[in-house]
Amino acid sequence: MTKFTIRGTLPGLNDYITAERTNRYKGAEMKRRCEAVAMHAAQQLGGVCFTRPVRFVYRWFEPNRHRDKDNISAFGRKVIQDALVRAKVLENDGWKQIEGFEDQFFVDKKAPRIEVQIFEVDE
Secondary structure, three states, X not given: OEEEEEEOOOOOHHHHHHHHHXXXXXXXXXXXXXXXXXXXXXXXXXXXXXXXXXXXEEEEEEOOOOOOHHHHHHHHHHHHHHHHHHOOOEOOOOOOOEEEEEXXXXXXXXXXXXXXXXEEOOO
16 A cells, blocks of 8 residues: 545535636646645655556545535545646556545544555456
C-alpha cells in the first residue's frame, strides 16, 4: 500500500458545475489548480510508478458535514486520478489501470484533508 495526503479540501462537484456554467475557462482553471494541488501532494510518493492495476481508498476528512458525500468525492476523485496520470504515477486512469475505488468519510475540524491509499492488484 502506498499513501499520500492532500491538506485541506478540494472543491465539490457542485462548485465545479457552477464554475463551468459561469464560464468554461473558469471551470478549466479550477480543475487545473486542483490538479496542481494533487500533483504537489503526490510528490510524497517519491517517484513511484504503478505498472499493475491499482485500487484506491479515498479517506475524506471534512471540517463539518455541510457537503453531501457524493459532492465531496466525485470531482475530487477525477482531479486526483488525472493528476496522478500527469505526474506519471499511473500510466492511464482507464479500466485496465484502475480496478476500483472506495470512499470513506470523516469529520476533522482542525485538520481537513484527503488521504489517498493506493493498492496494487494482482492481475
